[in-house]
Amino acid sequence: MIVRPRSSIGLKITMLVLCGTSVVFAMALAYSYSYSRTIILDEAEKNARNLTLSVARRIEQEFRVVEKLPEHLCAFLEAGPCDKDTMLRLVRRLVEENREVFGSAVAFEPNSFQPGVHWYAPYYFKGKSGITFEQIGSDSYDYFTKDWYHLPKVLKAPVWMNPYFDEGGGGIIMTTYSCPFFERGRDGAPDKIRGIVTADVSLEWLSSLVRSIQVGRTGYCFIISDTGTFVTHHNPELIMSESIFSLAEEHHNPALRDIGLAMIRDESGFTPIGSVLWPEDAFLAYARIPSPGWTLGWVFPKRELLARVNNLHRTTVLLAAGGLVLLIAVSLLTARSITQPLIRMAAATGKVAHGDLDIDLSDIHREDEVGQLARSFMGMARDLKKHIRDLTNATAAKQRIDSELSIAADIQRSMLPSVFPAFPSRNEFDIYAVMHPAKEVGGDFYDFFLLDEDHLCVVIGDVSGKGVPAALFMSVTKYLIQAALGAGELPGGVSARVNRHLAVNNESCMFVTVFLGILNLKTGEFLYANAGHNPPLLWDSTSTPSFLGPPGGPLLGIIEDATFDMDRLTFSPGTVLLAYTDGVTEAFDSEGKLFSEERLLEVITSVGQKTVKEITEVLLEKIASFRKGAAQSDDITIMALQFGSRPSSD
Amino acid sequence: MKADPSLITKALRRHINETVIVVLFLVFLQTVSAVQAETVLKKASFAPQWLPQAQFAGYMVALEKGFYREVGLDLTLMVGGPGKPPFVLLESGEATFCTDWLSNGIEKRASGHRVVNLAQVVQRSALMLVAKKKSGIEHPQDLNGKNVGLWAGQFYLQPMAFFRKYDIKVNIIPNYSSVSIFLKGGVDAMSAMWYNEYHTILNSGLSADDLSLFFFSRLGLNFPEDGIYCLEETFRADPGLCHGFVRASLKGWLYAFNNQEEAIRIVMKHAEAAHTGTNKAHQRWMLARMKDLIIPDEDKSSLGKLEPADYALVADILKDFRLIDAIPQFEDFYRGTR
Numbered sequence: 004m005i006v007r008p009r010s011s012i013g014l015k016i017t018m019l020v021l022c023g024t025s026v027v028f029a030m031a032l033a034y035s036y037s038y039s040r041t042i043i044l045d046e047a048e049k050n051a052r053n054l055t056l057s058v059a060r061r062i063e064q065e066f067r068v069v070e071k072l073p074e075h076l077c078a079f080l081e082a083g084p085c086d087k088d089t090m091l092r093l094v095r096r097l098v099e100e101n102r103e104v105f106g107s108a109v110a111f112e113p114n115s116f117q118p119g120v121h122w123y124a125p126y127y128f129k130g131k132s133g134i135t136f137e138q139i140g141s142d143s144y145d146y147f148t149k150d151w152y153h154l155p156k157v158l159k160a161p162v163w164m165n166p167y168f169d170e171g172g173g174g175i176i177m178t179t180y181s182c183p184f185f186e187r188g189r190d191g192a193p194d195k196i197r198g199i200v201t202a203d204v205s206l207e208w209l210s211s212l213v214r215s216i217q218v219g220r221t222g223y224c225f226i227i228s229d230t231g232t233f234v235t236h237h238n239p240e241l242i243m244s245e246s247i248f249s250l251a252e253e254h255h256n257p258a259l260r261d262i263g264l265a266m267i268r269d270e271s272g273f274t275p276i277g278s279v280l281w282p283e284d285a286f287l288a289y290a291r292i293p294s295p296g297w298t299l300g301w302v303f304p305k306r307e308l309l310a311r312v313n314n315l316h317r318t319t320v321l322l323a324a325g326g327l328v329l330l331i332a333v334s335l336l337t338a339r340s341i342t343q344p345l346i347r348m349a350a351a352t353g354k355v356a357h358g359d360l361d362i363d364l365s366d367i368h369r370e371d372e373v374g375q376l377a378r379s380f381m382g383m384a385r386d387l388k389k390h391i392r393d394l395t396n397a398t399a400a401k402q403r404i405d406s407e408l409s410i411a412a413d414i415q416r417s418m419l420p421s422v423f424p425a426f427p428s429r430n431e432f433d434i435y436a437v438m439h440p441a442k443e444v445g446g447d448f449y450d451f452f453l454l455d456e457d458h459l460c461v462v463i464g465d466v467s468g469k470g471v472p473a474a475l476f477m478s479v480t481k482y483l484i485q486a487a488l489g490a491g492e493l494p495g496g497v498s499a500r501v502n503r504h505l506a507v508n509n510e511s512c513m514f515v516t517v518f519l520g521i522l523n524l525k526t527g528e529f530l531y532a533n534a535g536h537n538p539p540l541l542w543d544s545t546s547t548p549s550f551l552g553p554p555g556g557p558l559l560g561i562i563e564d565a566t567f568d569m570d571r572l573t574f575s576p577g578t579v580l581l582a583y584t585d586g587v588t589e590a591f592d593s594e595g596k597l598f599s600e601e602r603l604l605e606v607i608t609s610v611g612q613k614t615v616k617e618i619t620e621v622l623l624e625k626i627a628s629f630r631k632g633a634a635q636s637d638d639i640t641i642m643a644l645q646f647g648s649r650p651s652s653d
Numbered sequence: 654m655k656a657d658p659s660l661i662t663k664a665l666r667r668h669i670n671e672t673v674i675v676v677l678f679l680v681f682l683q684t685v686s687a688v689q690a691e692t693v694l695k696k697a698s699f700a701p702q703w704l705p706q707a708q709f710a711g712y713m714v715a716l717e718k719g720f721y722r723e724v725g726l727d728l729t730l731m732v733g734g735p736g737k738p739p740f741v742l743l744e745s746g747e748a749t750f751c752t753d754w755l756s757n758g759i760e761k762r763a764s765g766h767r768v769v770n771l772a773q774v775v776q777r778s779a780l781m782l783v784a785k786k787k788s789g790i791e792h793p794q795d796l797n798g799k800n801v802g803l804w805a806g807q808f809y810l811q812p813m814a815f816f817r818k819y820d821i822k823v824n825i826i827p828n829y830s831s832v833s834i835f836l837k838g839g840v841d842a843m844s845a846m847w848y849n850e851y852h853t854i855l856n857s858g859l860s861a862d863d864l865s866l867f868f869f870s871r872l873g874l875n876f877p878e879d880g881i882y883c884l885e886e887t888f889r890a891d892p893g894l895c896h897g898f899v900r901a902s903l904k905g906w907l908y909a910f911n912n913q914e915e916a917i918r919i920v921m922k923h924a925e926a927a928h929t930g931t932n933k934a935h936q937r938w939m940l941a942r943m944k945d946l947i948i949p950d951e952d953k954s955s956l957g958k959l960e961p962a963d964y965a966l967v968a969d970i971l972k973d974f975r976l977i978d979a980i981p982q983f984e985d986f987y988r989g990t991r
Contacts, residue, residue, distance in 0.1 A: 143736065148827075148829035148830075149829065150829070150830070150831050150833055150834070153827075153828075153829055153834070154833055154834055154837060154839060157826055157834055157839040157840070158834075158837060158838070158839050162837065164833070165831070165833060168928065168930070229836075229858070230836060230856075230857030230858055231856065231857060231858050232857075243930045244930050244931060244932045245932045245934075246856050246857065246932075248855070248856035248857065248858065249856050249932045249933075249934040249935055250934070252856065252934040252938075253932070253933055253934040253937075263858065264858055264860075267858045268858075
């Protein structure tokens with residue numbers, strides 16, 4: 004039997020299992036991915052914040068150290084009079100002894116250092132040939148108009164200047180810390196500004212520091228000033244040219260502007276920044292460097308951050324895929340182990356349907372339902388085979404019985420006189436009889452024979468039951484009757500004698516009704532005895548048919564010492580006696596109605612002048628038409644005797 | 654207009670000089686080939702009043718696109734900046750042409766310098782006061798008693814006239830260049846150029862919403878700014894040369910307005926050569942504002958023209974402030990298209 008792959012149970016089960024498992028896997032994977040992603044992002048955010056904060060603190064410390072230098076010098080200058088040489092020595096030492104400091108100036112207000120001196124600003128810096136001195140105030144360099152001087156003066160507070168490209172240092176970014184010093188009032192409060200002390204700081208160390216921070220594999224750090232200008236960045240083109248705000252404007256990215264605002268305003272933060280500061284999606288962590296008020300930013304690509312999650316996810320997906328393949332294999336094997344026996348059973352069923360019961364499924368060794376089914380199936384085949392064998396035997400037996408029955412029927416038929424006219428040489432009477440058994444052999448019988456030249460004996464009987472036992476009982480009865488008649492008994496005596504013989508050893512409790520009469524063919528005298536049999540009909544040319552009333556006796560074979568009355572009639576010529584068995588009056592139609600004695604009487608009354616054969620045939624025909632196809636339930640026997648000369652036509 | 658002076662250093666100047674040499678060399682090469690190709694080009698030099706930026710985009714573009722050569726000029730574009738007053742360069746002969754504010758031009762003319770205005774390029778004043786709303790400044794009167802950072806010189810004029818007009822007493826803090834003093838809280842308001850410092854402030858972390866703006870051009874004090882000047886002798890000697898320079902410059906401006914990205918590239922080239930530390934976003938803003946100032950209300954009919962009324966307004970205020978004794982004749986002063 005061919006099963007299309009798509010409709011195979013195995014494939015269906017596999018597909019269902021696969022779908023279900025895939026859904027479960029997918030859900031679990033999605034959850035695991037999103038959860039681990041959240042964890043990693045949280046962790047990354049924490050790390051990034053910590054890292055940026057710690058780097059920012061470190062940078063701040065460096066700046067704080069630098070701040071102290073001019074601040075101390077200011078404090079010293081504010082403390083009291085200081086001669087020029089001491090001051091110059093102090094400034095020089097400040098530059099000399101602090102590697103971070105590129106140069107330092109003490110710039111005085113006009114006339115503040117010395118009356119009549121407008122510009123006085125000694126400046127020491129690390130020149131090419133060591134510590135170099137320069138007076139920086141002049142007509143062409145009016146330091147009072149410079150931010151580094153003007154701003155702290157206006158603000159009356161130290162200021163970190165915006166970073167700038169160093170003029171002499173070959174493009175090094177510098178910044179300046181400018182600290183004002185005052186003439187202090189009596190209460191120590193700043194009164195009148197006297198000048199500004201500066202410390203120029205190269206930001207080379209800052210750039211190296213920021214560059215040295217390895218953030219992930221590809222991330223980078225940068226610093227923006229308090230106006231958002233890039234102070235350090237791995238793209239040198241941005242440094243001092245672009246600010247985070249100009250980038251936002253250039254890229255039409257208002258979100259970046261907001262990020263920039265947050266960067267110069269907030270202490271620290273963590274935010275996704277899209278692809279502005281990086282070619283792909285990236286995150287930005289930032290922390291303010293409170294002094295000089297700049298902000299450290301750390302950009303790192305999202306992909307790198309999520310690489311771990313993605314690796315984990317990839318492995319999980321691969322495992323899941325492997326699991327699924329394994330599952331498919333197992334599922335297919337399992338399904339196959341179930342369906343293979345089923346397919347074989349289906350094939351076996353086909354064989355059985357074609358009559359081949361020699362099927363062998365004994366190699367399906369399974370304890371489960373399939374095994375059970377296979378065993379049941381084999382059991383069924385085995386039983387079927389046995390049944391067919393039995394049936395064959397039974398059929399043979401039945402055929403044998405049938406043939407025997409058929410023989411028995413033949414024998415029975417041969418026992419009944421069936422050649423008509425029965426006495427072609429005698430014309431003083433006419434007799435006709437039929438027996439239609441319900442089965443092959445029947446329990447009804449009739450007989451007629453000449454006891455001598457002038458006496459005709461007629462017998463009709465009905466044995467209880469049907470079939471072979473009835474036939475046998477009938478044969479015995481017939482034999483006993485003939486034996487009794489042979490002994491010269493008259494009808495009453497015959498009945499008594501037969502009854503006695505039958506009743507003895509009648510273990511099967513069978514019985515027989517018998518009507519027996521002896522007609523004197525010369526006188527028309529009719530002696531008869533009725534042992535429980537249906538009363539025959541009698542009529543002649545002058546009278547209508549009527550049932551022959553008593554005498555009668557009990558049926559034969561039950562009561563051992565029963566006596567039977569005998570009566571005597573005299574037939575006038577033309578008298579017809581119609582004897583029958585209960586198969587006639589008790590014939591059923593299809594609705595269960597009886598033919599009945601009334602109907603019999605009615606049929607016979609209306610039959611008119613006919614021969615006995617014709618009367619019998621009419622009656623048989625009426626019974627048949629009454630039955631309307633209903634099965635014959637009992638043997639039907641009719642015997643008709645007409646006294647007087649036979650019609651000449653016969 | 655202005656930039657952080659800390660950028661202008663010796664090294665920078667050396668760079669500038671190198672650039673000038675390179676430019677001169679290139680110009681020389683061009684000249685040689687031009688001489689071979691056509692008639693001899695007249696040499697001229699032009700001194701813009703400030704550092705290379707989109708404020709001078711028209712001239713840079715005109716040079717780059719060869720518009721000066723078209724009018725027979727072999728032009729040298731000088732690098733302006735602090736410490737290089739254009740009229741000084743004009744009188745010393747270093748520059749044939751220069752740009753400067755109208756107020757400066759009138760003052761020079763009134764004080765006996767024989768300078769003439771060839772074209773009034775910037776028609777509208779870009780000078781403004783930018784104030785912090787956080788300092789409680791929303792209206793002119795709110796400036797009373799506030800620290801206001803003002804640039805010196807001509808930049809003083811409009812603010813002072815404005816304060817007088819609105820009867821405002823402010824505490825003036827001189828500002829020499831940068832916006833740091835404003836950003837760091839040294840002043841509550843400061844003078845700024847719309848095309849430059851205002852945008853710098855916006856790109857330093859302050860938003861337009863944080864700021865109150867007072868445009869002098871809208872307060873009855875519209876002083877036309879950058880105009881093209883030369884010495885009267887130069888004009889007398891060769892009016893064609895002067896008109897040619899103006900024509901090519903205005904053509905440069907129109908080209909720059911119509912081809913902004915190309916103009917920005919040209920400007921950035923000059924700015925980077927001068928290490929001004931600027932960026933494209935800033936120059937793009939500046940060029941867009943220059944268009945608003947040079948062709949106000951999209952009206953090209955008055956391109957480069959000096960209106961007598963504008964002249965009168967500026968001259969009157971100069972006289973009021975006693976910066977000039979007498980107002981020079983408009984016809985003597987202005988030699989451009991009418």
